[in-house]
Amino acid sequence: RTYSQSTKLNLNLKDASIIQVFDEIERLSDFGFFFKSDQIDLNKRYSVELKNANIDEVMKEVLKDERYTYHIIDRNIVISNSQSLLPQKKISVSGKVTDNTGAPLPGVTIVEQGTTNGTITDFDGNYTIGNVPANGVLVFSFVGMRTQEVSVGGQVIINLSMEEESIGLEEVVAIGYGTQKKSDLTGSVSNVSTEELSTQSNTNIGQALQGKMAGVEIVSSGGAPGAGSRIMIRGIGTLNNSSPLYIIDGIYMGSMDFINPNDIESINVLKDASASAIYGSRAANGVVIITTKSGENSKGVPTFNFSANMGIATPAKYLDLLDANGVAEVVNLARTNSGLAPLEMLTDLESKENNDWQDIMMGPAFRHNYNLSLSGGTENFKYYSGLGYLGEDGIIKGTDYERVNGQFKTSYQKGWFSAGNNILLNYENTKPSIASYPRGGLYGSVLQALPTMSLYDENNLGGYGSNYGDAMNLVNPLATTDPYIYDAYRHAWNIYAKIWAQAEIVKGLKYKIDVTPSVNVRDNMTYSGKYDMGQASSIKNSVSRNQPMTQSLLVENTLNFDKTFGDHKITALVGYTYQNTKYRYLFGSGSTLPTGLLELDAATLDRMVTGNSVESALASVLSRVFYSYKNKLLLTATLRRDASSKFAKDKRVGNFPSFSVGYNIAEEQFLSDVEWLDALKIRGGYGELGNQEIGDYKYTSTVKTGINYADGDGGVHQGAFPREFVNPIVEWEKTSMMNVGFDLTAFRGKLTTTVDLYNKLTDDILLTVPIPYSSGGTNDPIQNIGQISNKGLEFAISWRDDITNDLNYSVSFNGNFIKNNVEKLVSEDQVINSGQSFRGSYTTKTLENYPIGGFWLLATDGLFPDQVAIDAHSKEGSLIQPQAVPGDVKFIDANDDGVISDDDRIYMGSPFPKFSFGLNNHVAYKDFDLRVDVQGVFGNKILNDTRNVLTTVVNGTNYLSSTLDYWTENNKDASQPYLRYDDPNGNYRTNSDRYLEKGDYVRVRSIQLGYNLPTRGFLNKFSRFRTYISLENPFTFTKYKGVSPDYNSFNSYSRGNDYFAYPASKIYMIGINVTY
């Protein structure tokens, strides 16, 4: 927005001269007045009372009864007398019309006001109009630009810079291989700018996006430092990788988790097929386009920006676990009831420790984040450099994380040629916990560790306490934080180096080439020391390292055409892109190293090395045409042709077309009287997208070597076999999508609303269809089977208003109703069972007419109060649960066959929310600003597998305190069944509805209060000095009993299984942001 549009004035003058009025305006603003004193009546008195008015409104009010006219040129206001005494002579006026970047604007219409005398600018933006009265007014108009009236005032040369149309519609969004004005969009695109993301306090961009965009659902992959987010755009349309395509400054990336939020300028999400079809085969899950910050023309003066914040993360929730007395009570009672002796570790408690392992292993963690950027440029050369560091300690000991980001971006432009580069560097260091450790990894070990396990025990190798006797084989969690016992790191380097050049071959036709090599290197180390923790022991130390490396080269050639012919505007794009990706993996390990050494060379035994590599390539032709008629009728058509190495030669090519239309109704005459309506556009589109997210070489069978058998003489007989079952006719997965919607802007931009209705249908899903064991297959081959639909309605309503000059606010609400349904699978009978717990039972099913990974569980009906109830639960005289005793769980025999079996599982709900929403509020008063973001979901279910493990009293581990409420003759209303250690009735089976919970939650995602220090006095060197405090996840309202209601498992078939997910944290932070 220009200065004249954005500057608001409050005037309160009584009986003032015109000079006093002008003085007051000059005092309040940067505006300056030019007038000939002999044309102005200096004696006339004016009274003006205006609040929060822009200069146009002020001038109209002041000069309402006058014969003066005014003309605003940037910050200068020229006053002239329209009835001046200049002779009515006709002159010829010429000049050049440019846009706000200084580029010439061809095709601008120039008309003498009130006449038909007119002309248009030529290719270079030049015009000449003759026969104009010296005191006449010229009207400059151009589609998409604000129409301007200029008083000739005797000038023979009038150069004009036109500005794009105001009221928010001039906003430009990235749409893939280019940008487009928001008003021209025909597809469904969501857009967030950095201010709305509080990127300074958010260290992970995914979390910052939670609740910000309708139809873009972000779920957590656990709260571990450095853990990424999972993004689902308009539901989950595939059973394969359902994460969207990430395009960061035009570079394809597999994730955006490692991007420094501080470097981000804006994020656009292409949601429907017509918007994302330009990315063809990889866009079926939507496209997230991130544009990073760039330098601006600062006339050579650099801008420094420094920001820093630090804070404390605390576990959002501790679980209420038993102490030594409690666990001794439930475990020993369960054992006694099954005829077993008490657990050795839970007898004679006085002599044993009583540790609260959550307290020992979890607690507040420090995090800090620093960013420095330098940017600036001249008209021809612009640059941006950013450096960032993030250090995050884990709320569970031994899970720390740090990240370093660097970005170096330059661009050069002169005349028809421009070029630039963009280098993104990233380093991450993650300290992984023993994730591979069974029974819930480190967090599982913390929660299940017996309070009586001693912290330290010098008699044990390694020095830590251990379980013994009939207690569960679990590690001592504290020992895993000792680098002499366990040490590990995951180092990652990501380097993307893009170079581009663009030439304007002829006016309106540009050729661009982008070349982006990238390298992603990982270096992972795991060291296991010597220790003895009873069952868990390691008598020799060992180290293993693996180094996966991905190399990629992306070459993109595009031709862009952009031209306006009168009322017709055409932009067109054709391109050819090629991407090759090579992956190489090296693994080495060895054992028996001198203490303190971690290199493979130091290993003296069991040295081992393996490695492999894969390669894939994708070649694509892309094209897009956009046509606009009078800015009213908008048409977009795209076609992309992808050829992928992942499929056999005859299945390799996929064509992905899309078509969409938009109609700007507000531009029509009949709506021009509706003053409150700024813009209204109706959109509709259809497109097809693809998905090739399967492994490489899946269409061809290979021979597995190394299936060896000992020869009995110290060697092996070499064995080999083509053991993999393959499907040579595997091909593209296709997603077609229909989208209709409208965008409305009203009340001078105060209200904006977007509503979209969509139907996303995925066909020929790449599915690993389970095959019977008896086929002899060792794997489930990928087939193109089935159809999944996601139908939904999403909306975003936002209201912003400036109440006074000092106080403004905005409220945005967005929501998404969605229904996921499997329309077809291999056959009606085909069921994909998943959600397998560690004990092997399936909890979810994917089958026709139900959502993906819906919960199918045994229904229960409380606990049997007595033997009478057990006897009554029978079928044709025989007991349905013959092993039940009073206090056991009653399972419903859903199929009425007299036994409780897997076939009795019934549909119990979906892991997908029916409705998710975000509510984002912002208030600014003077130098203070407050942002409160809320988000939530409704209608989903979560299988609380963690609670299952922590209440299944059949092991020597710790349990939730709720297990104390066990059934006895005197406690028949108990929540927990009668305790029996061998659980013959299967009370604790994971596939019952006892562990299924509602996943609804409303969470205050973040509260941020900022204060911009006045940049006066000793701060006058700074153009901005902001301080803030920020709270992340301060409040969550949910009935879910687990730790993180927004956790989502990675497996498509079992999204809602919460099995010891790393807990979420609340974060309290303070920060500063300084611009110099």
Added chain:
Amino acid sequence: CEDNLDLTNPNQITTDTFFQTETDFEQALISAYVSAKSGLAGGYTGTRCVMLRIGRSDEIEFRNDIGGIYQVSRFTNDPDNKWVAFMFSQCYRGIYRCNLIEEKLEEKEFSQEFKNKILGEAYFLRGFYYHILAREFKDVPIRLEASQDPTTFPLAKSPQSEVYAQALADLKKAEDLLPVITDAASAKGKPSKGSAKALAGQIYIEMNDWDNAKTQLEPLTKAPYDYELVEYGWNFDEAHEYNKESVFEIIFDMSGGTNKWGDGEDVNATQSNTIAKEYAAAEVGGWFEAVPTQVLMDEFWKEKDLDENFDIRARMTVAWNYPGCMYYLKPFTEVFAPEKHDSYWFTKYQNAYTREKELDPMSAINERYIRYAHVICNLAEAELELGNADEAIGYLNQIRQRANLAEYSGGTDKESLKAELIHQKYIEFAKEGVRFYDLRRWGMLEEALQKQDPVRAQNFSEKHLYFPIPNKEVQNNPLLEQSTGW
């Protein structure tokens, strides 16, 4: 650039170039053996399947966190049990390999001698796998063609009798093609004519077909075969593998790589197994996953040998607190604290006589899948059932004699002899995965469980005589129905 899309997998040979040379067939055949031994992915002689075989009888108690195994041993398992599923799938994996080898070999013009050698072993292995399926799952699909075409996947179950018949047919072909091997060490781990006959005899015993069992097994007691019963302990240690008692054994060795936990099908897979570490006491570095039951100990203690010692078979199978008992090269009472002096620990197939501790979970003792003692006991039972008491006593005395027991002096009626056979088999084959199938055949399972642990007996029902068909099979093979009761 589209030429750049023709990429081949750089890590593996493609199928087009395989099954060409004799070496290819030899390598494919080796892969068919691996299905029998995978420790943690269902190999019938591997750690987990041995647990499944012994866990359902009255000889052993598992710790309750040995997930999946414990449920089976307590009869609270369901068709989702992963170890049972692995057992089922490994059998068919092996069968698929045998089928494909057979089909591909037919197209080739190798020497008949080479073909016979390959086919002999392939038929033996297919018979071996079908036998497992029939005895563990009862009625199962019989698949004799290797096909990756999904339309061929649905296949109905055949009755157990037909599955047994298929196994017998395969073993008959194997018997015709395999050589007589008198020196097991010359063909380590490879089946011989004798292996095929002994396994077929076992199947006839399971089918109560006493005539055929006798016909199959009797020749093994004569030339050209020269099997004999060796010193009892030699059957379960590393030093005396491939001895005269060995009829068919599966090799476990320290060779291969270091990967102990995979499915055994990669170059880094160890050829050892984890069994010894899993059963050993914590005091010697073990995971104490299972211990002998009191009823087994009582059975061991019933009869002392001619030198008034406990039966050598008891002493080689279990360590307990008797005078002179050594456990992992140390006196029993030194290894265990006083409160554990009345505990029992397995030593059979453990490295208890060669190591001080089970440190690494790697043990290299071959699994003697068929011993000559099996043949003798099966012959004793066949003769007994055929009414030939003298012959039966003769065989039983071979077993007793080797154990340094006096000649059999009990009643010669069928009942007494059967009781002696039951007793001898119990202690002769304790922890070898024999007794459950015997108890089942003899209708004694419930009674034995009741005696050992009433809770287990209460959990037990008719359906537990066989494993259920794993759920994945039931769910994806529309022609197949789950077994009764499951």
